[in-house]
Amino acid sequence: MTIDPILEINHLTYARGERVIFEDISLKVTRGQIIGVMGPSGTGKTTLLRLIAGLLRPQTGSVKVNGAEVTQMSSRELYIMRKDMSMLFQSGALFTGLNVYDNVAFPLREHTRLPENIIRDIVLMKLQAVGLRGAAYLQPRELSGGMNRRVALARSIALDPAIILYDEPFTGQDPMTMGVLINLIKLLNHALGMTSIIVSHDVQETASIADYIYLLSGGHIVGEGTPDELFNSTVPQVKQFMQGLPDGPVPFHYPAGDYQQALLAENV
C-alpha cells in the first residue's frame, strides 16, 4: 500500500462548530485502485470526500493529492486541481435547464477550446460508455434515478480525471441499477486507469469491487484491510458493521434515561 500513493491523508482533524467529525485520521490511496470508505450513517463519509476535494478545509492535518497539499491551495489552484478530479454526487447534481448532452458537454466547453464536432464525439463516447447515448436529448427531470446517476457519471469522466470520488453511489437504487453501477465503476476504473474512492454503507456492493476498505466510525478509522480481511475481522465494531448486527458497540438505543422511570414519571 505504500507504492506511489495518489492520495495521502495525514493526521487530519476536522470539526464543525463544537462537534468533532474526524480526529487524527490517516489513510493512503494507491494509484489505479478502488478504495471503499464505509461506516454508519452520520459518520461524515461525505465530509471526507469534501475535504479531499478541498470544498472544506480541515483544522489540522494534511491532504495530499498527487503530492500537492490541498489544504494550502488558493481557490485558483483548487479549481485547477479539480480538473484532474471529479465527484459523483449522491443526487447526481445534473444541471437543471440543460439536457443530458449539454450536461456532459459542460466541463468540455468550460475547460477546453475543442471545436463543437469533437466535443460531440467525446460526449457521445462518454454516453455510450454508460449506455445512455439514446437519452442524449432528454431533460434531467425525465430520467429515472439510476439513469440520472449514470449521466452524472458520464459528465464526471468527460475530462478523463485521474481520481473520481463516489458519494453513496448505490443509495436508493434498485438491485438491477446497482449491478449496472457496480460494473460501470469497475469497468471505468480499469479501462481509463482511474483511481476510485467510494464512500458507501452498502457493504456487499462496495466489498464486491473494492481493493481496499477503510471503516470509519465515531471520527476514527476503526478498521482497514481487503474486503476478506474485514469480513473475518474480530474487532467488535468492524464485525457489527460488516455483518449488519443491530446491537453491539454502536448501541441500538439512542442514549436516554432509565426506561422504567420514564414510564412511571408523573409530571410530564
Added chain:
Amino acid sequence: MNAIQSLGRATLNWLETFGYSTLFLFASMFGRPRFKNVWTLLSTQFYSVGVLSLVIILCSGFFVGMVLGLQGYTTLTKFGASQAIGQLVALSLVRELGPVVGALLFAGRAGSALTAEIALMKTTEQLDSLRMLGVDPLRRVIAPRLWAGFIILPILVLIFNAVAIFGGYLVAVEWLNVDAGAFWGNMQASVDFSDDIVNGIIKSIVFGLLVTWIAVFQGYTAVPTAEGIGFATTRTVVYSSLVILGADFVLTAVMFGGV
C-alpha cells in the same frame, strides 16, 4: 446581564453576516469576468428576471395609475383644481410610487424566484458540482443574476411609470372628462427631467441592487434542505420589502427633503 450579552451576540452575528454579504457582493460583481459566454448568461437572466416580471409590472402599473387618477380627481375637484390631475399622477409616480411599488413587486416576483432557484441548486448539490468541475459558482451563477437584476429593475420601473400614467389618463380624461390638453400640459410643465425623472431612476437603481443582492445572498446561504428553501424565500421578500421602504425614506430625504 443576559440581555446585554444576547444583544452583543446578535450585533456581532449581524456584523459578520453583513461583512460576509458585502465580500460576497464584491466577489461576484467584480470578480474577473469570463467573456466567453457572458452574453448568453446575461440574456438568459434578462429573460427570467425581466421578461417574466413584465406581466405583473404591466398589470399593477395600469391599476395603480387608474386608482391614482380616481383618488386624485375626487380630492382635487373639491378645490376646483381637477386640471392639476396630470401633474399629481405623474409626480407621485415618477418620484415615489414607480420605484417603490415596482421594486416591491420585483422583490415578490423575481427576488423570491432567484432565491428559490439558487437555494434549490445548492440543495441538489449543483453549486458544489460546479466547483468540482472547476467553475466558480459566484461568477457562473451569481454574477449574471446580480447584474441582470441591477440593470433590469430601472427599465421595469420606467415601463411601470409609463403604463401607470396611461392608466391615469384613461380614468381622468376618457372617463371623468378632464381636458386632455390640461392633463398633458400641466404634467409637462411640472415634471422636471433631472429633479424628478433622474432621481426616480436613481432610486430604482439602488432598489434593484439591494433586492437582487438580498435575493442571491439568501439563496446562496440557504440551509440546503426543503425547509431551508422555504425560509430563505420568505426572508428575501421580507428583508427586501423593509430595505426598499427604509432606503426610500433616506433617498427621499436626500433628494427632495433639502437635507
